[in-house]
Amino acid sequence: xxxxxxxxxxxxxxxxxxxxxxxxxxxxxxxxxxxxxxxxxxxxxxxxxxxxxxxxxxxxxxxxxxxxxxxxxxxxxxxxxxxxxxxxxxxxxxxxxxxxxxxxxxxxxxxxxxxxxxxxxxxxxxxxxxxxxxxxxxxxxxxxxxxxxxxxxxxxxxxxxxxxxxxxxxxxxxxxxxxxxx
Amino acid sequence: xxxxxxxxxxxxxxxxxxxxxxxxxxxxxxxxxxxxxxxxxxxxxxxxxxxxxxxxxxxxxxxxxxxxxxxxxxxxxxxxxxxxxxxxxxxxxxxxxxxxxxxxxxxxxxxxxxxxxxxxxxxxxxxxxxxxxxxxxxxxxxxxxxxxxxxxxxxxxxxxxxxxxxxxxxxxxxxxxxxxxxxxxxxxxxxxxxxxxxxxxxxxxxxxxxxxxxxxxxxxxxxxxxxxxxxxxxxxxxxxxxxxxxxxxxxxxxxxxxxxxxxxxxxxxxxxxxxxx
Numbered sequence: 001x002x003x004x005x006x007x008x009x010x011x012x013x014x015x016x017x018x019x020x021x022x023x024x025x026x027x028x029x030x031x032x033x034x035x036x037x038x039x040x041x042x043x044x045x046x047x048x049x050x051x052x053x054x055x056x057x058x059x060x061x062x063x064x065x066x067x068x069x070x071x072x073x074x075x076x077x078x079x080x081x082x083x084x085x086x087x088x089x090x091x092x093x094x095x096x097x098x099x100x101x102x103x104x105x106x107x108x109x110x111x112x113x114x115x116x117x118x119x120x121x122x123x124x125x126x127x128x129x130x131x132x133x134x135x136x137x138x139x140x141x142x143x144x145x146x147x148x149x150x151x152x153x154x155x156x157x158x159x160x161x162x163x164x165x166x167x168x169x170x171x172x173x174x175x176x177x178x179x180x181x182x
Numbered sequence: 183x184x185x186x187x188x189x190x191x192x193x194x195x196x197x198x199x200x201x202x203x204x205x206x207x208x209x210x211x212x213x214x215x216x217x218x219x220x221x222x223x224x225x226x227x228x229x230x231x232x233x234x235x236x237x238x239x240x241x242x243x244x245x246x247x248x249x250x251x252x253x254x255x256x257x258x259x260x261x262x263x264x265x266x267x268x269x270x271x272x273x274x275x276x277x278x279x280x281x282x283x284x285x286x287x288x289x290x291x292x293x294x295x296x297x298x299x300x301x302x303x304x305x306x307x308x309x310x311x312x313x314x315x316x317x318x319x320x321x322x323x324x325x326x327x328x329x330x331x332x333x334x335x336x337x338x339x340x341x342x343x344x345x346x347x348x349x350x351x352x353x354x355x356x357x358x359x360x361x362x363x364x365x366x367x368x369x370x371x372x373x374x375x376x377x378x379x380x381x382x383x384x385x386x387x388x389x390x391x392x393x394x395x396x397x398x399x400x401x402x403x404x405x406x407x408x409x410x411x412x413x414x415x416x417x418x419x420x421x422x423x424x425x426x427x428x429x430x431x432x433x434x435x436x437x438x439x440x441x442x443x444x445x446x447x448x449x450x451x452x453x454x455x456x457x458x459x
Contacts, residue, residue, distance in 0.1 A: 016216055023214035028206035040209055045219055052223025078327070113205045120205075135195065136202040166198060 015055050018064065019048055026072070032132045033076050035121050047072040069137070069147040073129055077148075119166050126154075127162035134159045275313050278306035281320045284435035288345070288393065289443035290424050293380045296350035300357070300393055300443050304436030305342040307364060314338045325354075328361050337361055343437060345393055347378060357393055367438045368397040370457075377452035380445070388451040392444045396431060402459035403431055405444035408451045414458070415442040 026047065030040035050071050051058055058067045120128055126148070133144040134155070144155045275281055283303035290299045303326060308314040314337040321327060326344045328337060340361040346354035358376045368374075375394030379387035392405050403415045415429035417440065422432060431442040446452065 019216050019219055020214045024211045027209050027211050031209035032202060032206050037210060041212075045215060045222065048219045049222035049226055052219060053226050113201075113208055116201045116205045117208075131198075132202065135199045136206060138199070163195070163198065 011055060011059060014059050015052060018051075018059070022065075022068070026068070029069075029132060029137060030072065030076075032117075032120065032136055033072075033128065035117050043072060043075055046075055050075075066143070066146060069133070069139075069143075070149065073133070073147050074149070076129065077125060116166075123162050123165055126150075127158045127165070130155050130158035131162040131166070135163075275306070275308065275316075279304070279436055280306045280308050280313050280317050283324065283326075283344075286432075286434035286437075286441075287424055288432065288434065288441050289391075289430075289445070291445060293349070298347060298349045298380060300345065300347050300391065301354070302434045302437065302441060303344045303346070304434060306436060307339050307341050308337055309339070311335045311338060317342075326356070326359070328359065339363060341436065341438070343434075345376075345441075347380075347391065347393075349380070364438060368395060369399070370397060371400070372397055373400075373403070373455060373457050375442075375455045388446075388449070390446040390448070390451060392442075392446075392452050392455050394442050394455055395437075395439045396442060396457055398433070398438075398440055400431060400440060400457045400459070402457070403429075403442045403444070403455060404458040405429070405446070405455045406453045407446045408453045409447075409449070411447065411450065413444040413446065415444055 023044065026044045027040055030043040030047075031037070034040050034043055047068060051064075051068055054067070058064045061067060120131070123131065129148055130144060133139045133147055134141070137144075139147065141152045141155050141159075144159070145152045148155060148158075283305045285301055285303050288300045288302055290297065292298070303324070305317060305321065308317050311334065314334040317337060318328070318334040321342070328342055340363055342359070342361040344359040345357045347357050348354040355378075357378050373394055373396050375392055377389035377392045380390050381387040394403065396403060401417045405413045405415065407413070413429050415431050417431040420433045420435075422430065424430075429442065429444045431440050434441050444455065
């Protein structure tokens with residue numbers, strides 16, 4: 001029993017480190033997927049709760065990140081399958097753009113972000129997932145396919161369509177052309 | 183953050199990656215809610231019944247918990263009955279309803295001008311991992327998901343059911359679900375129940391609908407409400423009329439137990455439920 005208790009404590013410690021260490025990154029990914037602060041928090045918390053349940057298996061796996069990504073993408077996809085209302089785009093000043101625009105550059109930057117998030121929100125969920133995983137998470141097509149539970153071909157197709165749609169949005173295309181960065 | 187793209191859109195792709203990174207920085211990271219994650223994770227692990235909207239779950243056993251029909255040998259191992267029913271059981275997964283559930287309406291009524299239904303979908307037990315994987319996909323297409331949805335092999339040999347409530351034209355909401363061995367039948371005054379609201383817009387509203395599972399032998403369930411009133415559900419035959427004014431215990435296709443639904447009057451809420459006969 002002592003050994004088992006010790007093993008459990010070790011697992012708990014490892015999970016705590018995992019949660020604290022991955023939380024910021026997971027929040028950013030969830031934010032790009034959901035477009036909303038609270039939805040992102042809910043998605044990450046739910047994902048980590050499910051990870052906790054399977055931690056004995058996940059924690060000893062080679063790539064726990066892959067499991068977590070899969071859970072998160074499944075949860076995101078499921079939400080859309082059930083057609084639950086999702087607040088994807090920033091709607092008012094209580095949402096995404098919290099920065100106080102005190103200079104012209106900062107206003108422009110906030111507008112850039114808002115435009116990108118709105119553009120992302122207009123993508124179908126699978127295209128958004130493919131774009132976020134490929135271009136923000138920087139996953140390979142194979143890793144993205146594993147996370148999305150689909151073929152590499154489907155990833156290529158969804159990512160290409162998603163990016164093409166983003167490019168077709170006038171404001172975003174211009175922003176991309178000019179870099180839009182500081 | 184840039185990906186290694188082999189297209190002539192390299193710059194554009196990199197810029198998109200940078201834009202995404204910049205947008206992602208807008209989120210407020212906050213402190214990882216570790217304790218809340220642990221609490222939520224333990225709840226998920228502990229409850230085999232998924233209660234999406236029902237917030238009260240009661241499991242009552244007669245003597246030391248739910249009866250298990252499977253016998254135990256001297257070494258604690260499960261004893262296989264000497265005579266199996268395999269020869270008489272349907273052999274194909276389709277015949278066993280592995281890929282398409284059997285649905286039974288347990289109760290219906292009208293609330294604030296909207297019709298509501300409580301239904302139970304019962305999925306037959308897959309015999310192999312391949313059948314279980316196919317069942318999981320089929321469940322997904324029905325917007326149903328077992329507790330351990332990432333582990334289809336956990337479904338092998340188990341009947342899975344989902345109790346849902348639909349109001350008006352809205353999407354059905356999962357009230358409870360479970361995957362159980364066919365040997366895990368209820369007996370005596372065993373009872374599992376969950377209570378929920380009838381208002382689809384207020385999941386925290388008064389819990390006026392109680393759905394539960396009892397032994398085939400149970401003849402009467404009494405639901406008691408917080409205002410002191412009670413509703414008695416009596417056993418009816420399969421296919422008996424569904425009358426919202428009359429609570430009933432009824433069989434559900436594919437289920438080894440019977441089911442009851444009680445509805446409380448407006449203004450009151452669930453207090454308790456028990457098998458009284």
